[in-house]
Amino acid sequence: MSGYLVWGLILLLLIGGTLFLRYRYPEGSSGRRRMKWGFWALVILIVGLFLNYTLPSHDVVRITNTYNRLTTVSWENAWAYASPDTGTGEGTQTRDIRFIEAVHDDDSVVVFRNEDTGWVWPPYFKYDSSNLHAEASNLRSDKAAPQWVMVTYYGWRLPILSIYPNAVKVRAVDSADATVLPWVNILILTALALLILMLRRMWLQFRERTIDPVVEDAGDFLEGIDAQADAARAQARGWWGRFIAWINTWRQKPRP
């Protein structure tokens, strides 16, 4: 089955489920209140997982092997690989991918893939996989004389989906306890938080200056028509109602 079809079906299911829950638990019911909590928890979880996947992480390892092998990528794990046109990819199903095998100080193992990100997501703009592979091969060492390496990577190792974190940088370090201050992450998260605050203030300003005056006008106009006034004011509550009222000002006004 094609990947687009599967993800399309999943999206349809999500939309259908949302609509069903919307009508099953009307505004004001206790189910709706719990649903709102659940919704925001889910949003935070998804954003958190997304950032956890995308932002750079660091790991101190000893590189034991570097190689490439033909790897089959299909719909369930294609999202964790480079898009086919960024370098090593030949077909959409099977491609030759470079891997870096490594062990931690406590003998637990980790396998990185080494793929170009190209000019698409995530924005590492990495197109030096071959050089990185040469550096990683140069830093190979055995247990007797370990050469510890700080690997910068993003992504997850999930064996059940056959996905691997993508190494973006390797750097020789003195000991297995080396640490690094994640200043890139600090910068990105700070910028994101500032951007969200900024967008919120922009929205509030737009509402205060553009939508609210319109709603007040509409309220004044409807004062005379008792029956409709209540319904309109009820509708004008909430940001969606205000937005609709603003849209309605584009319509031709009835003559008094």
Place this chain on the structure above:
Amino acid sequence: MIAILRLLLFAFIGLSVFYLLLGAYWRSLRREALEKQWDAAPPDGQGAAERNAFIAKGMEAYERGLKKKLLWLVYVIPMGLIVIIAYVQNYQ
């Protein structure tokens, strides 16, 4: 090569949307500040026409001011970041 052109195209579209939104937001802030400045101490015997003229004059000064020019950083900073990231990532 097509991929980098595609990135630039989509970045340009996205940044243009943000440029317009931020521009409208700053204009709105400036206009609100001018209105408040006038309403806090309206000169005697002057009405709506003088108020509108005062605001129009203030907005004209804003359109020529430094802040309006700084709005171009919306394009400059992300494009600069792309170049810096690509350089740090790929060259030692």
